[in-house]
Amino acid sequence: MQRAPLSETSALAGRDAPVELEGTPFFPQQALQCGPAALATVLGAAGRTERPEALADEVYTPGLGGSLQLELVAAARARGFVPYRVAPEADALAAELLAGRPVLVLQNLRLRSWPAWHYAVVIGADPARDEFVLRSGTERRLRVPAARFMRTWEWAGRWGLVLLRPGELPARPLRAHYFDAVAGLEETGRHDAAATAWEAALAHWPNDPVALFGLAIAHHLGGRPAAARDGYQRLLALEPQHAAALNNLANLWAAQGCLEAARALARRAVAAAEPGSAVATAARDTLRELPPREADAPADADAADADSAERDLGVCPDAAPSPGPL
Numbered sequence: 001m002q003r004a005p006l007s008e009t010s011a012l013a014g015r016d017a018p019v020e021l022e023g024t025p026f027f028p029q030q031a032l033q034c035g036p037a038a039l040a041t042v043l044g045a046a047g048r049t050e051r052p053e054a055l056a057d058e059v060y061t062p063g064l065g066g067s068l069q070l071e072l073v074a075a076a077r078a079r080g081f082v083p084y085r086v087a088p089e090a091d092a093l094a095a096e097l098l099a100g101r102p103v104l105v106l107q108n109l110r111l112r113s114w115p116a117w118h119y120a121v122v123i124g125a126d127p128a129r130d131e132f133v134l135r136s137g138t139e140r141r142l143r144v145p146a147a148r149f150m151r152t153w154e155w156a157g158r159w160g161l162v163l164l165r166p167g168e169l170p171a172r173p174l175r176a177h178y179f180d181a182v183a184g185l186e187e188t189g190r191h192d193a194a195a196t197a198w199e200a201a202l203a204h205w206p207n208d209p210v211a212l213f214g215l216a217i218a219h220h221l222g223g224r225p226a227a228a229r230d231g232y233q234r235l236l237a238l239e240p241q242h243a244a245a246l247n248n249l250a251n252l253w254a255a256q257g258c259l260e261a262a263r264a265l266a267r268r269a270v271a272a273a274e275p276g277s278a279v280a281t282a283a284r285d286t287l288r289e290l291p292p293r294e295a296d297a298p299a300d301a302d303a304a305d306a307d308s309a310e311r312d313l314g315v316c317p318d319a320a321p322s323p324g325p326l
Contacts (some may be wrong), residue, residue, distance in 0.1 A: 024135060042103075130146045
């Protein structure tokens with residue numbers, strides 16, 4: 001496939017001067033430990049000082065003679081960063097460099113059928129010479145023709161990673177990539193950081209239902225019931241049949257004593273959920289765990305519940321901690 005030179009990428013179009021992040025740290029690679037060295041490099045560039053030897057126990061697998069991508073991602077998340085996988089194209093690399101972020105990349109330095117995996121960090125691009133500049137192995141400033149680099153990157157699946165602080169967006173945001181990265185951060189229990197990241201997502205993708213749900217979940221798990229309630233309500237105004245949001249909001253109201261509103265929302269969640277799904281099961285559990293209705297409840301209590309749910313969503317006081325969301 002014919003590859004356009006770097007000077008023709010949209011990020012570098014009309015630019016002759018190279019871009020190079022000269023202040024990026026450099027850690028000469030120890031034998032077979034390019035993963036820890038590359039990770040320490042991008043962590044340092046993001047403001048977190050780490051030594052490769054300290055990272056090795058965490059990300060280096062002796063039996064493999066190297067590091068897995070998932071291990072590098074997990075280590076970055078554990079340090080509070082949002083590890084974002086860049087788009088698999090030269091333009092995305094150049095755009096991140098112009099934004100001041102070096103890119104950790106996986107290369108195959110041999111053949112597809114006989115691979116030699118290697119992690120390096122792209123720190124520069126020179127459109128006039130059509131070259132990339134890397135921190136690689138024992139080379140502080142390895143200049144590589146763009147065509148050769150792209151081939152080695154292609155043969156490794158074009159995997160590249162930048163580290164974002166919560167609240168930052170990549171230079172060229174891809175919705176699915178960013179949402180996956182934030183969801184992974186949430187799984188580490190960093191709910192405040194995840195909330196900040198989801199807020200940044202909503203600034204870029206306003207009213208996106210996945211981001212709205214993620215933000216509400218982050219507030220819910222972070223012990224902020226009022227903010228979680230507002231988030232679920234905002235989502236339900238756009239998607240009234242969002243079963244998981246209905247069920248989570250029901251649990252919030254139940255914990256705060258609004259039992260009729262909780263019951264109505266849980267019933268709506270059961271009706272909206274796909275039969276047999278985890279959400280349907282959770283909504284039924286919510287209903288089952290609610291205290292029984294008083295014996296003299298009116299026959300049209302279900303309709304009253306629905307009215308109560310709509311009327312009381314904004315008035316029940318935040319009187320008790322809520323259980324975790326679905």
